[in-house]
Amino acid sequence: MKILCVEDDRNIAQLLQVILAQQRYHVDLAEDGQVGWDLTEVYTYDLILLDVVLPRLDGVSFCQKLRANQSSTLNPNRETPVILLTALDAVTNKVIALDAGADDYLVKPFDIDELLARIRALLRRNQKTLFPLLTWGDLSLNPNNCEVTHQGKQIYLAAKEYEILELFLRYPEQIFSPSRLLDRLWTAEEFPSEGAVRAHIKGLRQKLKQAGVVDILETIYKQGYRLKPQKVISKDGEENITSAPVVAVGVESELKVVWETYRQSYCDRLFIIQQAIIALQNGTLTPTQQQEAEKEAHTLIGSLGCFGLDTASHISREIQQLFKRGTALDSTEIVQLGQLVMQLQQEISQYSGEIDNQGEFLPSDPAILSASLLIVDDDLLLSKQIATEATNWGFQAEIAVNFQKAQELLDLYSYDVMLLDLNFPEFTENGLNFLAMVRNQYPKIPVLMLTAEDSFTQRVEAARLGIKCFLQKPIVPSEVLATITQVIEQINQSTARLLIVDDDPVVLNFLRILLEPSGYQLTLLDQPQKFWETLEQTVPDLLILDIEFSVVSHQNSEKGKVSCWSGFDLCQVVRSDARWNRLPVLFLSAHIDIETIQHSFSVGADDFLTKPIVPTELLTRVKTRLEQRKLWRLTEIDALTGVSLRRKALQDLTRLLQLAQRQQQTFSLAVLDLDHFKSVNDQYGHEMGDRVLNYFGKLLNQSFRQEDVIGRWGGEEFVVGMYGTSKEEGMRRLAQVLQQFSQHSFTVQQKGGDKKDGTRFQVTFSGGIAQTPDDGKDLQTLYQKADTALYQAKALGRNRIRLAILNS
Numbered sequence: 001m002k003i004l005c006v007e008d009d010r011n012i013a014q015l016l017q018v019i020l021a022q023q024r025y026h027v028d029l030a031e032d033g034q035v036g037w038d039l040t041e042v043y044t045y046d047l048i049l050l051d052v053v054l055p056r057l058d059g060v061s062f063c064q065k066l067r068a069n070q071s072s073t074l075n076p077n078r079e080t081p082v083i084l085l086t087a088l089d090a091v092t093n094k095v096i097a098l099d100a101g102a103d104d105y106l107v108k109p110f111d112i113d114e115l116l117a118r119i120r121a122l123l124r125r126n127q128k129t130l131f132p133l134l135t136w137g138d139l140s141l142n143p144n145n146c147e148v149t150h151q152g153k154q155i156y157l158a159a160k161e162y163e164i165l166e167l168f169l170r171y172p173e174q175i176f177s178p179s180r181l182l183d184r185l186w187t188a189e190e191f192p193s194e195g196a197v198r199a200h201i202k203g204l205r206q207k208l209k210q211a212g213v214v215d216i217l218e219t220i221y222k223q224g225y226r227l228k229p230q231k232v233i234s235k236d237g238e239e240n241i242t243s244a245p246v247v248a249v250g251v252e253s254e255l256k257v258v259w260e261t262y263r264q265s266y267c268d269r270l271f272i273i274q275q276a277i278i279a280l281q282n283g284t285l286t287p288t289q290q291q292e293a294e295k296e297a298h299t300l301i302g303s304l305g306c307f308g309l310d311t312a313s314h315i316s317r318e319i320q321q322l323f324k325r326g327t328a329l330d331s332t333e334i335v336q337l338g339q340l341v342m343q344l345q346q347e348i349s350q351y352s353g354e355i356d357n358q359g360e361f362l363p364s365d366p367a368i369l370s371a372s373l374l375i376v377d378d379d380l381l382l383s384k385q386i387a388t389e390a391t392n393w394g395f396q397a398e399i400a401v402n403f404q405k406a407q408e409l410l411d412l413y414s415y416d417v418m419l420l421d422l423n424f425p426e427f428t429e430n431g432l433n434f435l436a437m438v439r440n441q442y443p444k445i446p447v448l449m450l451t452a453e454d455s456f457t458q459r460v461e462a463a464r465l466g467i468k469c470f471l472q473k474p475i476v477p478s479e480v481l482a483t484i485t486q487v488i489e490q491i492n493q494s495t496a497r498l499l500i501v502d503d504d505p506v507v508l509n510f511l512r513i514l515l516e517p518s519g520y521q522l523t524l525l526d527q528p529q530k531f532w533e534t535l536e537q538t539v540p541d542l543l544i545l546d547i548e549f550s551v552v553s554h555q556n557s558e559k560g561k562v563s564c565w566s567g568f569d570l571c572q573v574v575r576s577d578a579r580w581n582r583l584p585v586l587f588l589s590a591h592i593d594i595e596t597i598q599h600s601f602s603v604g605a606d607d608f609l610t611k612p613i614v615p616t617e618l619l620t621r622v623k624t625r626l627e628q629r630k631l632w633r634l635t636e637i638d639a640l641t642g643v644s645l646r647r648k649a650l651q652d653l654t655r656l657l658q659l660a661q662r663q664q665q666t667f668s669l670a671v672l673d674l675d676h677f678k679s680v681n682d683q684y685g686h687e688m689g690d691r692v693l694n695y696f697g698k699l700l701n702q703s704f705r706q707e708d709v710i711g712r713w714g715g716e717e718f719v720v721g722m723y724g725t726s727k728e729e730g731m732r733r734l735a736q737v738l739q740q741f742s743q744h745s746f747t748v749q750q751k752g753g754d755k756k757d758g759t760r761f762q763v764t765f766s767g768g769i770a771q772t773p774d775d776g777k778d779l780q781t782l783y784q785k786a787d788t789a790l791y792q793a794k795a796l797g798r799n800r801i802r803l804a805i806l807n808s
Contacts, residue, residue, distance in 0.1 A: 002026045003119075004077075005049040006036035006062070007085070012108075016049065019112055025119075026640075026690070033057025040066065042456070044076040046123060050102070052086035059084055060100045067101030076460055081122040085110065133440065134169040136227065139213050141169055155211045160185065161204040168217065168227040174620050177224035201225060265506070266304070266348055269296040270341065273319065277338055285327060294323040298548065299504055301590035301611055304348070312347040313612050315340050317590075372414070373397045373484065376406045377421040377450060382473075386419065389477035395484075403434045410442060417484055418447045419471075422458065432458070435465050446487055450480070482702050496626050497521045499540035501531055501570065502588070503549045507611075511544070514615050515622070528565050532573070536659050539707075540583065541629050542622060545570055545605075547589040547596065568603045575604035579651045584625040588613065638712045640690055641697025649711020650779075653721045656709055657772065657779055660723055667723055668730040669779070670769040671786040674716040675798040680763060684748050692746060692763050703737045719783075727771040727803055734767055734801045741765065742799060766793040770804035 003025050007013040010031070017027045028043070030036035033054040040048070048066075052059035063082055081103040098105060104118050134141040138151045146162060148155045157165065163185045167176065178194035205215055218228045276293035279285040297320035304312040322329060322337050329337070373395045377383045380401060387397035398413070400406035402424060409415075418438065422431030438447060449462050452473035459470060468487050471480060498520050502508050508524040515522055523538045525531065528549045535543075545567035567587060574580045587600045590611040600608045606628070607621050636648035644652065653669070660667035674680075674696065681689040693716065700710045700718065709721035722730050741764070748759040768789025770776065775785040785804040793802035 002028070002043070002045050003047045003049060004028050004030065004036060004039055004043075004045045006030045006033060006054060006059070007049070007051045008032060008054055009051070019116070023116060026686075031055075033059065033062045037062060037065070040077040040080075045080050047119060048077065048080055048082045050082055050084050052084055059086070060096060063100040063102050076456075083115075083118060083122065134166065135440075136169060136172075136216055137213075139208070139216065141166055150208075150211045150213050153211065155207060155213075157207060158200075158203065160200045161207065164200055164204055168225070172227040172229075174624065175220050175224050175226045175617070180224065266300065269300060270345055270348070272296050273323075273341055276323070277334070277341060280327070280329065280334055280337070287326075290323060290326045294320055295548070297323060298590050300344075304612070309347060310612065312344055315344045315347065319344070372416050374400065374406065374409060374415040374418045376400045376403070376418065378402065378424050379421070379473075382477075386477045386480055389481050395481070403431075406434070407437075410438070415442075415445055417488055418445050419450050419480065419484065420447050421450050422462065423451055423453050432461050432465065435462060435467070439465050448484060448487060450475070482698070485702075496542065497523070497538060497540045498542050498544060498622070499523045499525065499535060499538055500544040501525045501528060501567070502544075502546040503528065504546070507546070507588075507613075510613065511618075514613075514618065518619065520622075528570065531565075531570055533662075535574075535580070536655060539655075542625055543571075543574065543583055543585045544622075545585060545587055547587060547591060547600070568599065571600075571603045571605060579655050582629075584629050586621060586625060638697070641693050641712050641718075642701055643697045643718065644709065644711040646711060646713055649709055649713070649719060649721075652709040653711070653719070653779055656707075656721050656723050657782075660772065661777070665724045666726050666771055667721065667782075668725045668727045668769055668771040669782040669786050670720040670722070670730055670734060670767050670801075671713070671783065671790045672718045672720065672734075672765050672767040673790060673794075675764045675766055675794070677716040677763070680761070684759070684761070688746065688748060695744065695746075696741060696763075696765070699737060699741055703733070703740075725771075727769045727775075730769050730771075731801050731803060734769065738765060738767075738799070738801065764799035766790055766798045767801040768793060768804060769801060774806060775804045 003020055005013060005016050005020075005027055007016065007029070008031050013029050013031070017029060020027045028039055028045075030039055034056040036048075036050070036054075037057055050059045050062060054062070057065075063084070066078060066080075066082070082101065083104045083106060084102045085106050085108060103122055106115060106118065134143065140149050141147075141162075142149075143166065148157055148162065148165065164181065167181070167185065178197040181197050182194070201217065205217065208216065216228050217225050220226055273293045273296055276285060276289045279289055297316050300316035301313050301320065304316060319337065319340050322333060322340075325333075373387075373390050375383045375386055375397060377399070378401050380399070383399045383401075387399055390397040398409055398415075400409055420435065420438075422435065424431065435447065438445065443466075446468045447466070448469045448471060449459075449467045450471045450473065451458075454472070462470075469483055471483060496519075498515065500508060500511055500522065502511075502524075503526050505526055508526060512522055512524060523534060523540065525534050547567040549564055549566065567589075571585050571587075574583055574585065581604075584606045585604060586607045586609060587605045588609050588611060589596065589600075591597075592610050597608050606625055609618060609621055636645055637643070638645050643649075657667050659665075674692065677689065677692070680692055696718070697710075697712070700720065704710060704720060704722070707723055709719075711719045713719050720730075720734070722733075725733075742762060745760045745762055748761070768786040768791070770782045770785035770789065772782060776782045789802040789804040793800045796802070
């Protein structure tokens with residue numbers, strides 16, 4: 001995060017710089033208002049701290065000018081949050097300042113902790129990015145200026161109506177309940193009812209109707225609201241409905257196999273229920289028999305529903321409710337119970353598992369195709385070099401030397417990623433227009449901008465149109481492909497890892513069939529007693545839990561008692577551990593009573609879904625929670641380097657070390673430090689220093705495995721934790737990174753014709769590495785040993801990796 005501090009009191013300015021730097025913020029200082037204003041026109045900031053009484057341009061005028069955008073239509077900070085700092089405590093001064101466009105106000109002398117808390121609050125609420133235009137038919141929403149238009153005419157919406165419309169346009173396939181809308185669009189300080197949400201929905205519909213827009217929202221019974229699919233006319237004149245299919249192709253074709261595998265288990269469950277009914281009729285029903293029958297009926301509710309046997313699932317629920325009363329049933333109800341079991345048996349025996357072919361299902365192609373890359377650049381030599389390198393990285397590359405050729409290729413083929421140079425000599429004014437066309441017609445293709453120009457204005461416009469990354473020429477092809485790979489990995493949801501715990505193998509198989517086609521990495525666990533071990537080995541992005549387990553989960557050897565853990569127990573353990581307390585948890589249960597649902601959320605669940613499972617709803621819930629996980633991860637990742645921040649790295653290193661010790665595996669910890677980094681900042685400026693740190697972070701991420709831990713410990717110091725790796729092997733891997741890093745040249749690019757402009761320089765790093773158990777058995781000891789080895793490497797001349805010495 002980057003903060004601009006405009007303060008003419010040097011003592012306060014220096015204090016703020018030190019305090020904010022300790023919180024890992026990057027701070028620019030300006031001693032008068034005009035200098036601060038000049039900085040806002042060049043650099044983008046996440047927040048501005050602004051004194052009111054300033055020379056040349058006072059804080060109130062500064063703020064008014066920023067919000068009115070008088071100087072430039074392209075000021076990158078016109079929406080940046082502003083906190084005003086002043087010794088003037090009059091109410092009138094506060095009103096004037098806030099009316100000028102400030103977001104918050106703090107009176108000097110101020111409390112540092114309060115200032116930091118206000119900064120955090122504003123940064124949390126200001127996570128906004130520039131997005132491409134959102135459309136539904138003739139209705140358009142522009143997130144960049146918050147305008148909604150229909151057929152070119154503006155529609156004026158209230159703030160919450162606008163936010164609701166934007167949410168539905170961004171996630172057209174998702175269903176939003178009133179409670180979910182509250183979670184997404186209202187802050188914790190606001191306490192509206194679900195009735196207020198419905199009132200906003202009604203107001204939005206009325207305003208759209210008055211503007212001539214058909215009702216774009218459909219109400220889903222007992223679930224909420226969803227954007228209606230659009231009707232489009234194809235080239236052959238046929239009318240089609242456009243919607244994102246979320247049901248996995250081929251799910252039904254596999255259900256028959258699963259059904260045939262587990263058909264006998266349903267007969268066995270029915271037999272247990274029938275025996276309990278016989279005992280009930282004879283007056284010999286024991287509490288154990290009653291509990292077993294109730295449990296088997298409960299399992300059948302979810303399992304049978306998975307195969308589409310809704311009637312059988314409903315009958316099972318009625319049986320469970322009757323068995324809950326046990327011996328309190330009268331003779332009529334006992335007869336009813338027997339009839340229900342006969343109906344259930346008939347439903348199961350009639351089901352053959354055959355597919356009701358209402359439509360044609362196309363089998364998925366098992367072949368794994370390489371990713372496709374479209375290079376749009378008139379520099380044919382560089383394009384061919386990138387295309388050749390792309391082959392080595394598993395890409396199929398096509399080259400278009402002008403926008404017309406690129407358009408032709410886009411019409412013919414589908415591409416996974418595009419590399420685009422906007423600056424063609426004969427198309428100087430049309431580069432951004434071409435990019436706008438791509439974002440509008442092919443919104444799912446990530447676009448990376450490759451250019452030799454250093455125009456900040458162009459970057460702003462390209463960023464508004466959704467550019468994923470900027471690459472500056474000259475650049476080596478390997479760096480281009482490394483960045484492309486990283487971008488694809490970031491936007492590809494197939495890497496998400498799901499851990500599912502349910503002791504019913506039928507449910508697990510159904511979930512596997514349902515979720516695997518979406519590309520998720522699944523770990524299916526039917527033994528809850530192995531939950532913690534599996535959790536630490538798989539490091540999932542989402543946890544799906546059943547509530548009741550029928551298997552024995554724990555045995556107390558001292559008391560000789562056997563107890564069963566529930567999903568509630570597992571969820572509470574997760575929430576009480578600092579390493580996992582942000583892991584999204586989704587409960588799946590056949591229970592539909594309000595007490596169970598409320599208890600699920602009270603123990604820490606993020607979501608609750610009842611059995612039988614509705615495939616579309618489950619896939620939507622999973623996708624939503626994974627998006628939530630991504631937002632949380634933004635607070636754990638250093639924005640400059642792309643590696644974990646210290647707190648997150650410490651948690652992951654602790655987890656990895658404990659896992660290695662339990663499995664008797666080697667664990668190595670390396671401490672790295674950039675050599676003479678202060679001189680880089682002093683000679684070439686902090687912006688160049690940031691470029692060095694950024695490149696180093698990317699290189700580390702590309703050079704180590706997904707299971708390794710990479711963190712920024714502070715400043716220019718980094719740590720790397722390697723599971724199952726000796727320090728000798730780790731040293732060889734780090735030596736390869738050092739060779740690549742030290743050979744990379746950084747080019748100074750400064751404004752105003754500085755004499756250092758165009759200067760090229762190189763940077764090296766030093767490192768120390770220790771391993772467990774030889775050099776220590778806890779993280780602190782390992783760090784101390786690796787840090788000692790690091791300083792030995794620096795004493796020997798830097799630019800090297802040093803092994804920790806035993807007993808040093």
